[in-house]
Structure formats: C-alpha cells, structure tokens
Amino acid sequence: MTKLSVNINKIATIRNARGGNNPNVVQVAKDAEQFGAQGITVHPRPDERHITTQDVYDLKEVVTTEYNIEGYPDERYLKLIEEVRPAQATLVPDPPHVLTSNAGWDTQKHEGFLKEVISHINSLGVRSSIFVEPNEKHVEGAKEVGTNRIELYTEMYATGYESSPEKAIADYKAAAAKANALGLGINAGHDLDLTNLKYLVQEIPYIDEVSIGHALVCDALYYGLENTIQLYLRELR
Numbered sequence: 001m002t003k004l005s006v007n008i009n010k011i012a013t014i015r016n017a018r019g020g021n022n023p024n025v026v027q028v029a030k031d032a033e034q035f036g037a038q039g040i041t042v043h044p045r046p047d048e049r050h051i052t053t054q055d056v057y058d059l060k061e062v063v064t065t066e067y068n069i070e071g072y073p074d075e076r077y078l079k080l081i082e083e084v085r086p087a088q089a090t091l092v093p094d095p096p097h098v099l100t101s102n103a104g105w106d107t108q109k110h111e112g113f114l115k116e117v118i119s120h121i122n123s124l125g126v127r128s129s130i131f132v133e134p135n136e137k138h139v140e141g142a143k144e145v146g147t148n149r150i151e152l153y154t155e156m157y158a159t160g161y162e163s164s165p166e167k168a169i170a171d172y173k174a175a176a177a178k179a180n181a182l183g184l185g186i187n188a189g190h191d192l193d194l195t196n197l198k199y200l201v202q203e204i205p206y207i208d209e210v211s212i213g214h215a216l217v218c219d220a221l222y223y224g225l226e227n228t229i230q231l232y233l234r235e236l237r
C-alpha cells in the first residue's frame with residue numbers, strides 16, 4: 001500500500017508569520033503521526049522561509065515514522081543529512097529562491113554530480129531519492145546514478161488531471177513502469193490533493209509513498225488535521 005508522508009512546510013510558514021511558536025511544528029508532526037501519517041516530510045529551504053535548520057534537528061527527536069528531508073544537495077543540506085540521518089533524503093534540483101520546486105533532475109546532464117552525492121548519502125545508511133519528471137530517459141539515468149528511489153514530480157499530472165485524467169497520467173505510467181522494471185522504488189509528490197490522488201494510485205498501484213503538504217494543510221483548515229489525514233489515507237486504500 002502507498003504510504004502517506006505529510007509535508008509540514010506550510011505549518012512552519014504560518015508559525016513564521018508571527019515569529020513565535022504557534023503552531024508548534026514539532027507538536028504538529030507528533031500529532032500527524034498519531035492521526036495516521038506514515039511519514040513526515042520537510043524541505044528546509046536556504047532562506048528558512050518555512051522549515052528552519054533548527055526545526056530539522058528538533059524533528060529528529062520526535063519523528064517515529066519515516067523522516068524525509070528534501071532539498072538541493074549543497075553543503076548545508078548534506079551537513080543536515082550527515083547529522084540527522086533521516087530515513088530518506090530526497091534531492092531536488094531547485095535553485096535557492098524559487099517559489100516552490102519547479103523541475104526534476106536531468107539525470108544525464110548531472111550524472112557525475114548525482115553519482116557522487118548519492119553514493120555519499122547511501123554510505124550514511126540513508127535512503128536516497130531523486131525528484132524527476134516523468135521521462136523514461138531520466139528514469140534510466142536515475143538507475144545509473146545509484147539512487148534507491150525516484151520521486152515523480154506530479155505538478156504536470158495535477159494540472160492536467162481536470163481536463164483529461166487519462167492524458168495527464170500517461171507519461172507517469174510509462175516512467176513508473178520503467179522505474180519498476182529497473183528495480184527502483186517510486187515516490188510521488190507535488191500538488192497532489194483529494195481530487196487527483198486516488199486516480200494516481202489506482203493507475204500506478206506500486207507507488208511506495210506520496211508526500212503531500214500544501215493541499216493537505218489547506219484542507220485541514222476546513223476539516224481539521226485528524227479528519228484530513230484520514231481523508232487522504234482513505235484515498236490510498
């Protein structure tokens with residue numbers, strides 16, 4: 001069954017708006033796990049606009065499910081991975097000031113760099129995953145660079161879903177089938193929500209994990225965090 005990792009970046013965004021500790025990111029992570037989340041994801045960006053470096057260390061002490069840290073593998077990120085040793089490190093190729101993640105890795109172009117970084121991460125006993133677009137060549141390249149998993153960047157799927165779910169999923173099915181045949185684990189994330197999640201996992205049932213943040217936190221404003229997590233888990237059953 002596909003696991004749900006709750007991305008709590010947006011909880012930190014709300015906290016940072018007033019500079020205090022409300023909502024408490026650590027408590028939200030603990031509660032999310034108690035409400036059924038099977039993982040906690042954070043993406044500590046260099047400008048600390050939501051998750052801070054301190055949050056990453058504080059969360060290490062409380063996350064009992066699967067701790068997933070996303071980010072561009074610069075010196076700062078790799079230091080965090082070395083010191084925190086999360087369950088999973090997800091490498092994302094985004095430059096420092098983008099609004100949100102906006103591309104997957106070109107695994108051919110960055111082959112040498114990725115090989116070096118991934119072999120270091122794997123040697124720490126941390127599972128590696130790299131964010132990729134649904135492109136079979138990039139999936140083949142992912143296998144070459146030694147990553148344990150890929151994370152399919154689902155923004156294009158989410159955008160296309162409303163007009164044609166079949167068209168929107170086609171490239172993802174092909175990329176996932178390729179990854180599966182190559183023995184890579186498969187995660188997925190970005191802009192997944194209660195309208196598009198079920199179809200994704202119905203069509204690609206061997207997705208190991210989805211990480212969901214923005215829509216889930218927005219839904220929690222209406223339904224509460226506990227109900228919302230249950231609603232997302234229901235889509236994954």
Ligand SMILES: CC(=O)[C@@H](O)[C@H](O)COP(=O)(O)O
Nearest residue numbers: 009043070092100101189190
């Ligand atoms: C890697 C990825 O897909 C992103 O969704 C990311 O984790 C979200 O980051 P922001 O919350 O900063 O938009």
Ligand SMILES: NCC(=O)COP(=O)(O)O
Nearest residue numbers: 007189190191211213214
């Ligand atoms: N890896 C994707 C993620 O963690 C959450 O993305 P989003 O749901 O905030 O778009």
